[in-house]
Amino acid sequence: MLLVDWLYVGVFAVVGLIMAALPLALVWALAPRASLPQKQMTYESGVVPFGQAWAQFNVRYYLFGLVFVIFDVEVIYLYPWAIVFRTYGGWAFVVMLIFVGILLLGLAHAWRKGALEWT
Amino acid sequence: MGELAAFIILSAITLVSAAVVVTSGNIVRSGLSLVPTLLGVAGLYVLLQAEFVAGIQVLIYVGAITVLILFVIMLTQGGTGVRVRQTTGQLPAGMLTSAVLAALLIAVFRGTVWPSLAGTLPQYTAGPIGATFLTSAILVFLVASFVLLVALMGAIIIARRER
Amino acid sequence: MVNWPLEILKAVGLAAGIFTFLAVVAAMFGVLLERKIGGWIQSRLGPKHVGPQGLLQTLADTIKLLQKEHIAPRAADAAVFNTAPLVVAVAGLMSWIVIPFGTLGERVLVVRDLNIGVVFFAAMSSITVLGILAGGWASNNKYALLGGLRSASQMISYELPLAMALIAVALEAGTLSTVGIVKAQEGWFGSFAFRQFPAMVIFLVAATAEVNRVPFDLPEAESELVAGYFSEYTGMRFALFQLGEYAEMFAMAAMATTLFLGGWKGPVLPPLVWFLLKMYLIVFLFMWVRWTYPRYRLDQLLNLSWKVLLPAGLVWIMITGYRMAF
Numbered sequence: 153m154l155l156v157d158w159l160y161v162g163v164f165a166v167v168g169l170i171m172a173a174l175p176l177a178l179v180w181a182l183a184p185r186a187s188l189p190q191k192q193m194t195y196e197s198g199v200v201p202f203g204q205a206w207a208q209f210n211v212r213y214y215l216f217g218l219v220f221v222i223f224d225v226e227v228i229y230l231y232p233w234a235i236v237f238r239t240y241g242g243w244a245f246v247v248m249l250i251f252v253g254i255l256l257l258g259l260a261h262a263w264r265k266g267a268l269e270w271t
Numbered sequence: 272m273g274e275l276a277a278f279i280i281l282s283a284i285t286l287v288s289a290a291v292v293v294t295s296g297n298i299v300r301s302g303l304s305l306v307p308t309l310l311g312v313a314g315l316y317v318l319l320q321a322e323f324v325a326g327i328q329v330l331i332y333v334g335a336i337t338v339l340i341l342f343v344i345m346l347t348q349g350g351t352g353v354r355v356r357q358t359t360g361q362l363p364a365g366m367l368t369s370a371v372l373a374a375l376l377i378a379v380f381r382g383t384v385w386p387s388l389a390g391t392l393p394q395y396t397a398g399p400i401g402a403t404f405l406t407s408a409i410l411v412f413l414v415a416s417f418v419l420l421v422a423l424m425g426a427i428i429i430a431r432r433e434r
Numbered sequence: 435m436v437n438w439p440l441e442i443l444k445a446v447g448l449a450a451g452i453f454t455f456l457a458v459v460a461a462m463f464g465v466l467l468e469r470k471i472g473g474w475i476q477s478r479l480g481p482k483h484v485g486p487q488g489l490l491q492t493l494a495d496t497i498k499l500l501q502k503e504h505i506a507p508r509a510a511d512a513a514v515f516n517t518a519p520l521v522v523a524v525a526g527l528m529s530w531i532v533i534p535f536g537t538l539g540e541r542v543l544v545v546r547d548l549n550i551g552v553v554f555f556a557a558m559s560s561i562t563v564l565g566i567l568a569g570g571w572a573s574n575n576k577y578a579l580l581g582g583l584r585s586a587s588q589m590i591s592y593e594l595p596l597a598m599a600l601i602a603v604a605l606e607a608g609t610l611s612t613v614g615i616v617k618a619q620e621g622w623f624g625s626f627a628f629r630q631f632p633a634m635v636i637f638l639v640a641a642t643a644e645v646n647r648v649p650f651d652l653p654e655a656e657s658e659l660v661a662g663y664f665s666e667y668t669g670m671r672f673a674l675f676q677l678g679e680y681a682e683m684f685a686m687a688a689m690a691t692t693l694f695l696g697g698w699k700g701p702v703l704p705p706l707v708w709f710l711l712k713m714y715l716i717v718f719l720f721m722w723v724r725w726t727y728p729r730y731r732l733d734q735l736l737n738l739s740w741k742v743l744l745p746a747g748l749v750w751i752m753i754t755g756y757r758m759a760f
Contacts, residue, residue: 167449232401334560
């Protein structure tokens with residue numbers, strides 16, 4: 153039964169959250185609390201931190217993120233294809249050859265243009 | 272009963288976190304609040320017996336798009352750690368518009384006679400989707416790969432210009 | 435008709451049971467195992483003093499961590515900072531829903547044999563990324579943020595080869611259900627470790643990177659980033675990150691067992707024992723690699739994923755498809 157399956161998933165999420173929060177409650181009860189301004193300082197190898205960590209970050213992460221999203225979308229097309237493959241045999245193979253071929257082309261293009269370089 | 276309760280809980284999760292997305296003063300928090308919103312929507316898909324779509328929802332929207340959104344925010348100068356106002360002076364007008372839209376949609380939904388189809392839902396949703404890809408939706412399937420290729424090229428062009 | 439209250443009760447029991455199993459066997463015993471194996475490989479003793487042969491070392495560590503003060507930096511985003519470890523721990527737990535442990539008579543011991551089993555598994559491991567990224571950002575610490583970003587870019591890069599391996603196996607088995615995949619592997623040579631050997635290699639490499647282990651441990655590279663995304667975490671919140679990480683590592687090992695080593699199948703010994711043996715074999719492999727290899731550089735790491743594993747995975751899927759079709 154489908155909904156029962158997912159009931160378990162939901163219950164796991166809730167129980168997991170509760171059980172993960174339980175030790176935090178124990179900490180709240182057991183652990184000492186002695187707050188000092190120095191203690192709450194951001195750790196920066198022992199020196200007084202300068203500036204904010206929340207600054208601008210490198211554009212390269214974004215590029216990999218973009219390429220990832222595209223290939224991730226491709227991957228989800230492959231899942232349903234994989235499980236009905238037997239039924240369609242050679243036909244499914246030809247179709248997927250075209251599909252994956254186009255994406256390999258895309259990967260090759262990205263590779264040649266240096267989008268996969270971490271420079 | 273169980274389904275109704277699940278629907279209410281999931282809708283509440285979706286709506287509350289969606290409200291945080293549009294009201295939070297911190298954009299990273301807004302981005303992170305998208306996660307429960309999208310997970311709630313995935314839960315609603317499950318209620319509609321579309322578990323494969325729900326899986327995709329989590330895999331693509333939560334696991335990929337939200338990460339990308341967070342990357343973009345962290346890349347923007349002053350994107351994080353600053354407080355931004357998410358509303359302008361047009362707040363009342365916007366609220367009025369959405370209220371009217373909501374009323375209109377509710378009216379339309381109530382007025383429509385929904386056709387009820389006989390038959391049972393397939394037990395296994397991913398299989399029929401794959402079968403459709405290889406038969407009636409074959410063109411869509413192959414065009415999708417071209418769309419992805421074009422998207423990839425676009426991404427590379429954007430990134431090269433930024434560098 | 436479904437007896438909803440009974441099902442909910444069963445689900446709560448199972449969830450609590452598996453969570454405890456993960457906390458004790460995966461995290462506590464796993465840490466001990468890691469230190470013992472590390473000691474063995476490096477010709478030293480490892481933990482030895484607490485309990486017989488140091489068996490209670492991690493238990494003592496856990497009790498110690500429970501008594502540690504929770505320190506959050508003033509500059510941190512408190513709400514996100516406190517939620518992030520929970521997300522990682524819960525995502526680690528959720529992966530276990532689809533893992534089949536063994537059989538009891540005719541029944542398969544699995545929490546739920548979801549139709550979309552392996553997709554669900556991939557989805558849960560992709561949620562971990564967000565917990566780590568959120569934790570790294572919320573700390574408002576340069577090391578943590580850098581570690582979080584590195585971790586996120588690494589994990590998303592290796593999610594693709596991981597998915598390729600999953601798809602190749604699903605293709606061979608003709609199903610996405612984990613139980614179905616185990617059932618598709620008949621006998622010793624029927625296990626996908628042979629027929630899907632390249633997929634297994636891709637899966638194991640990608641899994642190592644997904645759980646941020648050596649040689650892919652850049653996100654928490656202690657020699658450059660202090661402790662990466664959990665630099666600012668203290669006490670139990672730090673332990674939750676560890677728990678999530680070990681739960682995820684054991685889940686990856688269990689998944690590798692399911693996909694390639696025939697899951698619970700094996701002669702003489704009971705199925706559950708076989709499953710655990712195979713899982714610990716993979717866990718041992720992860721630990722062996724950890725104590726043997728140096729760390730990759732970020733560019734090498736991304737190259738390995740995008741230029742080696744991803745094309746190899748795509749080509750392997752095509753080869754598998756060709757074999758299945760003709």
